[in-house]
Amino acid sequence: MIAPVSQKASAKLNEICSIYEHINHRHAKDILILSFPKETLEICSTLKKFKISSSDIKAPGGNESPIPKKFSNLLNPLGWREVKLVAKQIIGETTGIEEEVSLETHKIDYVKGKVAFDLEWNAKDQTFDRDLYAFRTFFEFNRISVGILVTRSNDLDDYFKQLGSYKDKYGTVREYKSKYGASTTHMGKLIPRLNSGRSGGCPILALGITKAILI
Numbered sequence: 001m002i003a004p005v006s007q008k009a010s011a012k013l014n015e016i017c018s019i020y021e022h023i024n025h026r027h028a029k030d031i032l033i034l035s036f037p038k039e040t041l042e043i044c045s046t047l048k049k050f051k052i053s054s055s056d057i058k059a060p061g062g063n064e065s066p067i068p069k070k071f072s073n074l075l076n077p078l079g080w081r082e083v084k085l086v087a088k089q090i091i092g093e094t095t096g097i098e099e100e101v102s103l104e105t106h107k108i109d110y111v112k113g114k115v116a117f118d119l120e121w122n123a124k125d126q127t128f129d130r131d132l133y134a135f136r137t138f139f140e141f142n143r144i145s146v147g148i149l150v151t152r153s154n155d156l157d158d159y160f161k162q163l164g165s166y167k168d169k170y171g172t173v174r175e176y177k178s179k180y181g182a183s184t185t186h187m188g189k190l191i192p193r194l195n196s197g198r199s200g201g202c203p204i205l206a207l208g209i210t211k212a213i214l215i
Contacts, residue, residue: 009037009040016048023187027203028203035145036115036146075110108144116144119150125189133198139199139201151187156209
């Protein structure tokens with residue numbers, strides 16, 4: 001019998017998946033519900049509270065964007081922390097000439113227990129390669145059991161076209177939709193990478209932000 005907390009996590013996660021585009025890679029949903037229901041409930045609560053406005057979308061990118069900060073404001077008080085994996089390997093042990101090699105990965109934005117959570121709102125699409133490699137390495141070293149990766153759904157593309165134009169720092173008139181181009185992070189760039197196995201054996205729940213969370 002499924003524990004009550006897992007039943008609650010299942011209901012909440014199904015609710016989130018009805019709002020966000022989702023890809024359940026390597027049975028990530030089942031692992032989250034059955035093995036990490038408390039962490040799943042915290043993530044679901046965060047994703048339910050998370051809303052973005054047109055002003056958020058129009059804001060400058062990079063560290064100035066308010067969207068990643070919204071997740072930090074919700075997750076940090078719950079104990080989700082940025083983590084970097086550092087591993088060491090010994091090469092040549094059987095020959096008597098040993099060499100220690102350090103292996104480091106990109107930091108994962110939020111980790112709690114054995115659940116990892118990362119957000120890519122509007123970076124270069126190659127960032128997904130770095131994220132999936134980090135998830136894969138953390139998983140292979142038994143640091144995490146499952147990952148959640150949130151990005152934009154292509155459902156937002158039509159909305160971006162409606163936002164009009166602005167002047168960049170050089171005074172050039174640009175359309176807001178150009179900030180969210182084909183070569184940036186979105187589900188259309190993430191799904192092929194998952195299907196090609198770039199995350200190794202790590203189960204990943206990929207979630208795409210849709211118009212359903214706009215205010």
